[in-house]
Amino acid sequence: MSNYLLIPPQEYDWLEGFTFLFLGFIAFSIVTFGIGFVFSLIGYFYYSLSFRANTAREKRRLNKFHLSATKLTFLQINFPFYKQLPTQALKDSFAKKVALFSSIKTFVAQDTKEEVNSEMKTLIAAYAAQVTFGWPHIYLAHFRTIYVYPDVYFSKKGVNYHKGEVNTKGAIVFAWKELAQELDNASDGRNLGIHEMSHALYLENMIKNKEYNFIPKKYIYDLHAAFNNESQLDQTLLRDYAFNNVIEFFAVASEVFFEKGAILKAHKPELYDLLTHIYNQDPLQGNYPLKIFRGTSLGDYLEDIFGVKKWGQKFRKWLEQLNPSKKGSSRH
Template identity: 25%
Template sequence: MFGILFFLAVIAGWLLWRNRQKTVLREIPLPADYNDILEKEVAYFRKLNNEEKKRFEADVIAFLQQTRIEGIGTHIDDTDRLLVASSAVIPVFGFPEWTYNNLSDVLIYDDHFNGEFSVEGQNRQFMGMVGSGYMNGKMLLSKPALREGFSNKTDKNNTAIHEFVHLLDKYDGAIDGIPEALVDKQFVIPWLDLVHQKMKDILAGKSDINPYGATDKTEFFAVAAEYFFERPDLLKIKHPQLFEMLEKIFKQDP
């Protein structure tokens, strides 16, 4: 009898905890004009149809409810939070109900930060990085880089998307340029063959892909993803095979 009562008490406690968690999520304030901010600041969002926009908004809200976004020595506003959330949603928009179980906090710095942190993979002058070790589960971003990624409409760069792609790459346990959580197994070898060829082209000065992508296959994946989401029209013209492969990986045509 005692065992049954104990079991019921445990279940009741778990249900109470779960309900409290849901309540906490609902209580997190969201900007009343978040839709207007997305329309103004996020070109990807503007291209979606009405049904897709509703799903994008729901994904953004879910991310904001589940992830702490804090300014470190700087003030951040609703636009900064929505840009971070959009950067998270864009790469996984082809995967409904995706959640970043390997991320708890996004820390935003006023400028480039120093290299005292333990990080996975490389970084670009410390504009962004995905933490490991005692910083595991945290992402660091430069506020100017975050905003520049969405304000410049003609380049192929977006630091925040770059870092979220690293996070997706890390989902299988290692940042290695092979997003096993996203890509079907039959595409792994063709993907690696294409990556190596494109890196050779970059090193030979025969490519318009960011030279940082030649650092290693990890950085190539993140740089190519930036290009894919920032300038899909240009990527499709200049690198049709790469565009097609990224379509398969991300399960979307931006």
């Protein structure tokens, strides 16, 4: 054997330390992945059990509330979201949520001697029910008072007249004339009720109380990413006001999501899909709430939270490229 192939042992002793480091890294990665997977399972069962328990509790609570025939007729005539619900059971649940929201909030008339009437309360409560319909146990608990002005009002926070606003102290404000005008055009992608209630939903998820942090953080991160991405593109669906900040982006996108959902899905499917997860409902599919948070599918949960199914599909395509004869053999 040639002498140049005989490497003295001391020349490769340093590899032993590197080997231990490499094996340690592999072991650490496996343990970390295992811990992460265990926590994902805990998260799945937490969402499953808590969502079911909260939903059952709210169903019992909702059964105590009912809308009058007059208010139901008002919704049927004037509120498209209610009219498009695919089953009577969903309509009943929505109506009960409107009734409950109306009863637990304080409505205060501003700049007028007249009180907030039944029609006003029903419409405002309906918008609150719409944005929370995918979350049966959410009633925007932090926001206890609804102020209603007869027309645009001069905000104490600024130097402009406002149509509506939401503040972190627990108040939602509307100019009734502007809100009522939404009844005449419910498909233009601009809606004051949806806009302000989406602000309330976003803040409700952030402010610590009995309801907060109900939207998985993944989707909040994705919303910020979508805001950064969309602000770099030419816009046709979202008006310029959306790009002031991520909160306004969410509110403006929500208006389009609920009023022009088919167009949004056709042109920006990823944004539409993200909003279905934030609202936990898919109006185009008549899915309230989404199956993912009913706790019925671990696969769907892992797919949504970690993209497991997406990576599985990429791996399958890679295998098909390596072995074209097997293409199309997988089950669907």
